[in-house]
Amino acid sequence: MNFFVCRLFCSYAILGLLLASMPCAIASDQIPGAPQRKPVLLRGGTIHTISGDVVVGGDLLFDGGKIKQIGKDIEAPEKAEVVDASGKHIYPGMIDSLSSIGLVEVESIRASVDTTEVGNLNPNVRAVVAFNPDSETIPVARANGVLSAVTVPSGGLVSGRAAMMMLDGWTWEDMTFKPDVGMIVNWPRFGAVRTGRGAAGEGESSEGGDRLAPLHNLIRESKAYGQLLDAEAVEAVDLRLEAMQPVIRGEMPMLVIANTVKQIQTAVAFCNQYQLKMVLVGGADAHLCAPLLKESNIPVVIASVYRLPSRRDAPYDAIYALPAQLEAAGVRYCIGTDGRFGASMVRNLPYHAATSVAFGLSESQALRAVTLSAAEIFGVADSLGSLDAGKDATLFITDGNILEIPTQVTHAWIQGRKVDLSSKHTQLYDKYKVRYERAPKP
Template identity: 50%
Template sequence: MMIFRYSLLSCIVLFSATVVASASDQVPGKMPEGPVAIVGATIHPVSGDVIEKGTVLFDQGKITAVGKDVEVPEGAEVVKAEGKHVYPGLFEPYSMIGLVEFSSIRATKDYNETGTNNPNVKAHVAINPDSEVIPVTRSNGVLLAVTAPTGGLIPGQAAVIQLDGWTYEDMTVQPEVAMAVGIRSERDTEQLEEILQQAKQYAAAKENDVEIQHDMRLEAMGRVITGEQPIIVEADRWEAIVRAVNFAEKQDLKLIILGGYEAPKCAELLKRADVPVIISAVHRTPMSIDEPYDGAYTLAKRLQDKGIRFCISGYDRSNYWNTRNLPYHAGTAAAFGLSKEDAIRAITLSPAEILGVADRVGSIEEGKDATLILCDGDPLETFTHTESAWIAGKPVDLSNKQKMLYEKYQKKYE
């Protein structure tokens, strides 16, 4: 028995050391002391026309000027960027980034809480700032992401985060941006309807100063029932999409569809209800044997043609580490009908608009956060490199574990 205890203790110590050793080595960026000017680059504001040989000026985390004739203040840090391109930081609109590290170990999976009804769960407080997935993701230009819990009827509340910072407070752009909800059957809608009814009664009792036992789950549903906080429902089949839209309309809820593979089949309903779609995983196979091979590739263009608001995600719950491939999902959509400008918009400004944070991020405009990437080409192309990046004005370390291993073994075989 004593031998077993020592063995178990050794395993725990070894596992703890492994987890600590796996933490990313990058140090979060520090705010520059004065203004920074990126000069001479081709600027892609997304919200406006491309600016050739332009300048982006930012100070204390905010963009202060954009254009061709921007006066650079004396003493400003100047980044000479002739021949380069400046884009807004790319925005992944749905992921589990920062909530899972080793998917085979329950202790490092913070995306799925016990129970099925957890509206009080908040993803942003569970983020691991030292996750190795984060530096790999941002090194490819993805600087913003929605991270969300999953599993059950109401998994909890998603948050918009920026992919750099010492703590979850540093990383959070907007907490509680949406409520993840699972509507997979009529039974789910019945249970949700009951929960919403309880939440409305709870809110009414509090408003009228009726003495009532505090319930943090019902409390968390407050902004959902008033329409301030949207619900995100994962649905691919048209039947599931129609069920979600009808339920949201009946309950007067604000809805976002995640997935949307068959959304064009119920386009009129989505358009009438003004329900946007987060397209998940452009790189996926057809859902039916009679579907064309490019069904997922052309989805963005088909939604655009039908007037449905959308953005593009690389979300795949089984491949949480591949958020870095977001620009290539958009690139494939561009290769199958979407213009390059609209593809870039689908991973920058469109997710910011759909999720209600476009006043801060998503485009290069005066007054917005200086969350930018400097590239040597088109970020939708695999051979393009993100050479520099800033998150809310702070320079970002673009190294990661893979790059360090590459450099290590380059030296070994010199």
């Protein structure tokens, strides 16, 4: 007995020493932007409005967190801050349509991953309340023009509700733009498939129908519960059924993660059967179901452009060309960054769009896929996604084309608040640059 007590004591002592030697978990160094207190006039830049024509040599005025005017030779209001944007480009903040930012810090460290709840049916789970405002991935993403993101839970059949978050603020409440943008449903896979939201499989089986039984039951129970709510006859509150009511009423879409043709077809049939609003997420085979998607007015959130082909017999550029194929078919779509490296790769959103340009999209269409199209699909286009008078002043300035890797973001604002563009990346760059500057000259 004494041996085991001694061994346990030694184990705790070693653990204590290890914890003491580790750096404490601290918040990111960047201070959130202060509310806008005076007008800001961006002078002489190339303005990519997205919703209209590109304005070369234009001015943009915003005040109180809202865009007031876009044009040329705008008179600067009294006490306005004038930013010289000559030779630079002005864009609306990009929106990542599918990510785990704020829910995952380091994917290989389980304690830093907060995406999944226990159980198969969790419609009451909300990503917004688990969002970490101090994640180091947030400054990295916004330093490349990604100023808003849809962050989603995962796991089970019904994972919970996704949220639209602004990438600046002190708390998750400060950073919430729209707390519930959709209910995440992981559509059953048919046959052997790869793992991950962006994967698709080869082969099919009849097992998917049985796997859908819990979802059928959930929808029926939610409808019955809604009738009791209307009649004020609910005896015991059920948080899961309460959470389903916006979906049942058509106020919130089901974000159905599906990739194969059979998955997509059965998901559309299911939503039509229960008259539910649907957004297809993933969509590796969406181009093969384009007529069905267009007829049913179902938009597609392309999980990622940087993906391998879904099948062995698919062309190497099957996913790279998917946005252009959906564009040609008249199917609404937007682009996200979900994939192998998770939240740390949100910063690469403009390069996902750029790759789609290399495989058929125009630059304007690619920019729309990561701005206005995303805003329209998630119901926030009245405030985000384009540069128009009356919309939020969520925008950034670059020294070149944002779709090109060498381009740097020089200024950014979220609802008029100036954003700190430093990050762990820039801090390490500045640190080690000094080392080489101090090195003896040969």
